[in-house]
Amino acid sequence: MSANTDDNKDDGMIIAPFCGYHPPSDLMEIVASPPYDVISTDEARELCSKNNKSFLNVNKPEIQFNKTDNIDQYDDKVYKMGLTQLNNFIDNKWLIQDKSPNLYIYSQKMNDHQQYGLVCEALANQYENNLIKKHELTRKKKEDDRTKLTDIQSANVGPIFLFYKSVDKINELISNYITNNKPYCSFKGKYPSDNIEHKLWCISNIDIINKLTNYFKIYVSCSYIADGHHRIASAHRVYQKRKDKLKQQQLYTGNEKFNSFLAVLFPHDQLKILEYNRCIYKKIDKKIFLKSISTHWNYQKNKS
Numbered sequence: 561m562s563a564n565t566d567d568n569k570d571d572g573m574i575i576a577p578f579c580g581y582h583p584p585s586d587l588m589e590i591v592a593s594p595p596y597d598v599i600s601t602d603e604a605r606e607l608c609s610k611n612n613k614s615f616l617n618v619n620k621p622e623i624q625f626n627k628t629d630n631i632d633q634y635d636d637k638v639y640k641m642g643l644t645q646l647n648n649f650i651d652n653k654w655l656i657q658d659k660s661p662n663l664y665i666y667s668q669k670m671n672d673h674q675q676y677g678l679v680c681e682a683l684a685n686q687y688e689n690n691l692i693k694k695h696e697l698t699r700k701k702k703e704d705d706r707t708k709l710t711d712i713q714s715a716n717v718g719p720i721f722l723f724y725k726s727v728d729k730i731n732e733l734i735s736n737y738i739t740n741n742k743p744y745c746s747f748k749g750k751y752p753s754d755n756i757e758h759k760l761w762c763i764s765n766i767d768i769i770n771k772l773t774n775y776f777k778i779y780v781s782c783s784y785i786a787d788g789h790h791r792i793a794s795a796h797r798v799y800q801k802r803k804d805k806l807k808q809q810q811l812y813t814g815n816e817k818f819n820s821f822l823a824v825l826f827p828h829d830q831l832k833i834l835e836y837n838r839c840i841y842k843k844i845d846k847k848i849f850l851k852s853i854s855t856h857w858n859y860q861k862n863k864s
Contacts, residue, residue: 573691573724573780575680576820577661577769581715582760584656587613589747591654592758595718596620597702597790601633613654618645619709619717634705639712646713658762663769665734666824667743667759675830676734678772679719681820682783684799687792691782692722696789706794716795716822720788726827727779733771737763776825783825795821 583591593607593615604616605623616623621642622633631637649655664679686692710716743759763769785792799818806812840849853859 571777573776573783573825574683574686575663575678575773575776575823575825577663577763577773578681578820579658579661580664580679580762581650581655581657583654585745587654588745588758588760589750591615591649592747592749593619613649615649615717618642618649618713621645621709634701634708639708642709643713646715646717658764660764661769663763663772665738665759665761665763667738667757667761669757669759670755670832673832675826675832676738677721677824677826678730678734679822679824682720682722682823682825684796684819684821687796692792693782693784694789694792695785698790698793702790703793703797706790707797710794711798711801714817716791718788718791719822719824720792720795721786721826722783722823723786723826723828723831724776724780724783726829727775729779730772730775731827733768733775737761737768786826786831792821 582588590611590613596604596616596619599607599616601620601622604620608614608616608623619642621644622631622638624641624645625631625638646655650657666677666679668675668677682692687694738761741761744762746757746759749756749758763772799821802816802818803812806816850859
């Protein structure tokens with residue numbers, strides 16, 4: 561199910577339920593994987609050598625080729641392999657599709673901190689109309705990569721992490737739902753870097769879905785990208801490409817699947833912002849390094 565891209569352009573956040581693909585509950589822990597862009601190709605290949613059901617096979621398809629194949633990770637063969645792997649997961653029922661449109665509640669718990677997000681479809685045109693606000697520039701090469709994979713797979717294989725100004729009515733509805741319904745699955749990340757407890761609830765109740773979608777439209781004026789600038793830019797490029805093609809043929813309706821993308825929306829007051837630090841491994845003279853960065857940045861020594 562897709563929200564119509566031409567309706568209510570200037571209203572609040574338009575979200576919609578959809579018939580999502582996900583692993584069966586007993587495979588969720590096995591299929592779940594780290595994000596594609598936080599581990600190297602070699603690390604992903606090593607992880608998947610021990611687990612052929614890891615979702616990295618789908619969203620990092622270059623790992624299907626050996627180093628000796630000498631295939632560039634941006635080769636067309638890699639993207640076609642991404643589609644092959646996605647179909648393989650569906651054929652093997654490692655991914656199954658819900659029969660009716662759902663909204664989904666996704667919970668992350670790390671130590672004593674827990675946050676609840678709503679997984680839904682969001683509109684690509686709300687991104688271009690700045691109702692979904694960005695704060696980072698993107699790198700063309702990374703954007704091209706995700707655009708090509710999204711286009712060939714005709715799928716969003718990773719959600720855009722959005723947040724919005726917290727709304728009591730939404731919080732209460734989500735809280736009541738998780739209190740009165742068992743999660744579809746609950747597991748703790750098995751990878752060394754993932755000390756997080758994950759839970760998922762599937763909402764098929766039409767009354768609750770309608771309330772949530774209406775609350776977002778009425779009370780949430782906009783949202784902000786917390787993570788996924790390249791993924792959303794890529795999803796928007798695919799939307800624009802396919803929209804333009806259909807418009808030329810006078811076939812565009814605004815109800816096509818590509819008008820929407822996969823998102824998870826968290827209220828701002830549940831977020832915990834973690835440090836994100838880069839390390840430099842290459843040996844370089846300290847004075848040369850500081851001189852080079854001073855061309856574009858101001859810096860100061862950490863007093864601690």
